[in-house]
Amino acid sequence: MTETYLSPLWISLKTVLTATAITFFMGIAAARWMARYQGKFRNLIDGIFILPLVLPPTVVGLGLLLLFGIHGPLGKLLKLFGASVVFSWPATVIAAAVVAFPLMYMTACGAFEQVEINIENAARTLGATEWRIFWSVTLPLALPGVAAGAILSLARSLGEFGATLMLAGSIPGRTTTIPIAIYFAVEAGDNNQTILLVLIVLAVAFGLLAALAYWKRRATNSGNRSLIPQNID
Amino acid sequence: MLKVRIRKNLPGFNLDVAFAVNQEILAVIGPSGSGKTMTMLCIAGLIQPDEGYIRLNSKVLYDSDSGLNLPPQQRRVGFVFQNYALFPHLTVRDNIAFGIRHLSRQEVEDRVWRLLDKMHIQELGHRYPRQLSAGQQQRVALGRALAPEPEVLLMDEPFSALDTYVKEQLERELLALQHFYQGNILFVTHDLSEGYKLSSKIAVYESGRILQCDSKQQVIAAPANRAVARLTGVRNLMAGAVVEIEDSSVWVAVPELGGRLRVTIRDAAQLAIDQQVTIGIRAEYVQVADHLDENTFLGKVSQAVEGVASINYSVRVHGTATAGHDLEASLSKSEAPPIPIGQSCYLRLPPDRLCMIGG
Numbered sequence: 001m002t003e004t005y006l007s008p009l010w011i012s013l014k015t016v017l018t019a020t021a022i023t024f025f026m027g028i029a030a031a032r033w034m035a036r037y038q039g040k041f042r043n044l045i046d047g048i049f050i051l052p053l054v055l056p057p058t059v060v061g062l063g064l065l066l067l068f069g070i071h072g073p074l075g076k077l078l079k080l081f082g083a084s085v086v087f088s089w090p091a092t093v094i095a096a097a098v099v100a101f102p103l104m105y106m107t108a109c110g111a112f113e114q115v116e117i118n119i120e121n122a123a124r125t126l127g128a129t130e131w132r133i134f135w136s137v138t139l140p141l142a143l144p145g146v147a148a149g150a151i152l153s154l155a156r157s158l159g160e161f162g163a164t165l166m167l168a169g170s171i172p173g174r175t176t177t178i179p180i181a182i183y184f185a186v187e188a189g190d191n192n193q194t195i196l197l198v199l200i201v202l203a204v205a206f207g208l209l210a211a212l213a214y215w216k217r218r219a220t221n222s223g224n225r226s227l228i229p230q231n232i233d
Numbered sequence: 234m235l236k237v238r239i240r241k242n243l244p245g246f247n248l249d250v251a252f253a254v255n256q257e258i259l260a261v262i263g264p265s266g267s268g269k270t271m272t273m274l275c276i277a278g279l280i281q282p283d284e285g286y287i288r289l290n291s292k293v294l295y296d297s298d299s300g301l302n303l304p305p306q307q308r309r310v311g312f313v314f315q316n317y318a319l320f321p322h323l324t325v326r327d328n329i330a331f332g333i334r335h336l337s338r339q340e341v342e343d344r345v346w347r348l349l350d351k352m353h354i355q356e357l358g359h360r361y362p363r364q365l366s367a368g369q370q371q372r373v374a375l376g377r378a379l380a381p382e383p384e385v386l387l388m389d390e391p392f393s394a395l396d397t398y399v400k401e402q403l404e405r406e407l408l409a410l411q412h413f414y415q416g417n418i419l420f421v422t423h424d425l426s427e428g429y430k431l432s433s434k435i436a437v438y439e440s441g442r443i444l445q446c447d448s449k450q451q452v453i454a455a456p457a458n459r460a461v462a463r464l465t466g467v468r469n470l471m472a473g474a475v476v477e478i479e480d481s482s483v484w485v486a487v488p489e490l491g492g493r494l495r496v497t498i499r500d501a502a503q504l505a506i507d508q509q510v511t512i513g514i515r516a517e518y519v520q521v522a523d524h525l526d527e528n529t530f531l532g533k534v535s536q537a538v539e540g541v542a543s544i545n546y547s548v549r550v551h552g553t554a555t556a557g558h559d560l561e562a563s564l565s566k567s568e569a570p571p572i573p574i575g576q577s578c579y580l581r582l583p584p585d586r587l588c589m590i591g592g
Contacts, residue, residue: 118318121279124305125312126332127381140322 027104061166111145263438
């Protein structure tokens with residue numbers, strides 16, 4: 001009994017951590033690329049990156065299903081290696097990462113844009129390569145925003161339901177994440193499991209809010225916005 | 234030696250300038266939006282011109298003909314931005330050391346120490362930029378730019394955000410800097426007197442073009458045209474016609490004054506009788522006289538604006554009270570008592586202070 005109650009916890013934990021790790025790096029990479037991309041397709045690519053945020057999760061799930069299903073391009077590719085993601089644990093990660101990606105991407109874009117161009121230009125005149133500028137100047141200064149993005153995408157991954165259900169289904173012990181487990185528990189009238197899972201989710205949510213508040217404070221204190229000199233000369 | 238020739242089409246105006254700086258300080262003066270900062274950004278490689286040529290000492294930084302465009306990292310150009318652009322997440326020491334991290338630990342330590350000393354901020358090494366005043370931030374920005382020993386130092390309105398006292402201090406320190414830093418220095422300013430104080434050469438910008446680039450004495454004493462005269466603060470400009478020419482003097486009939494002026498000039502060969510010229514004289518050079526004489530005019534004070542050390546008078550010297558010409562005279566308060574409005578006075582325009590301005 002305990003095992004069935006707690007298995008969604010374990011699955012969600014694995015899923016969320018894996019998905020957030022993937023989204024974190026891909027979101028930052030995409031934001032950095034877009035910051036320097038001057039081409040004509042800027043708006044189009046930006047739109048594609050943000051799309052999963054705007055679409056209903058079930059539509060996203062449907063899209064993923066078409067992509068990874070037996071008749072889909074990626075599904076067929078994976079079949080060559082003898083693998084299939086539909087209705088398996090990796091599907092929960094894919095679904096969670098895809099819906100969370102826009103949040104990480106947009107927040108990271110905003111955070112990078114906020115770093116004053118002159119600061120990066122100063123680094124250039126001082127001989128720093130673009131790589132060094134990114135790691136030693138832009139990223140540290142964008143950190144509060146990037147961290148907030150990570151927290152938001154973690155929250156979104158945790159709460160992902162529609163796309164997960166479509167792509168991964170609800171297989172107890174394998175793909176039943178917390179939100180899915182709550183849904184079916186309510187359906188089945190299992191109040192105990194419902195309450196337990198909801199309380200856990202609330203606890204995590206408050207934890208994330210506290211983390212967000214911390215980074216918001218860090219952002220206003222470290223202030224990479226233009227410094228207002230104190231005139232304490 | 235810095236040689237610059239660049240052209241760039243911009244919304245609003247076209248930048249088209251050429252000049253050279255040879256181990257000296259060049260002040261770039263002009264109204265906002267005239268292309269001064271853009272020029273600096275092009276020299277630093279942060280913006281690419283449409284075409285042109287930039288050479289710094291023995292290295293060509295940019296040459297549109299051969300397609301060469303060195304990135305800023307390789308240009309050895311020091312840049313001090315208008316808002317300093319210090320790295321907020323690094324201490325003063327780390328800011329200054331940012332450009333010399335590739336040197337040995339000892340060398341980095343030595344240079345940072347020397348620069349903290351030269352900039353008079355020895356005790357601020359471990360502070361963060363947000364804990365510094367504007368003047369202190371300015372010093373850190375300068376130290377940071379000088380640490381890698383650049384071949385040219387570019388400064389964009391370095392003192393515009395500072396209050397008067399701090400500004401004067403830093404101006405003196407910048408002059409002293411010349412003994413320490415032997416390279417070329419270019420600085421942009423919209424403040425003519427600051428530019429004059431700190432430079433040996435002045436380039437006057439307007440709408441993307443250089444109107445005059447000369448020693449500072451030349452630019453002030455002999456503005457190339459009306460626009461330069463206006464931008465360098467020559468407040469008296471009058472149209473006239475040449476009536477008599479001698480070896481070292483020229484007489485010009487000036488209808489606006491209702492008389493004629495004798496102007497001392499070095500080279501009368503350029504001039505012909507009846508030639509239309511513009512005569513200019515700075516308000517500071519106009520003198521008060523006690524009787525009519527050559528170049529002296531009787532007038533009535535119509536306006537007086539009192540400054541800290543001098544009074545700026547507008548004196549109606551010709552015509553009636555409602556329509557006539559005013560001479561602007563700026564008289565030091567210690568040299569003459571204030572003249573009340575409405576009172577008559579004689580104003581003399583010294584022949585050697587008058588300049589003939591073309592165009």
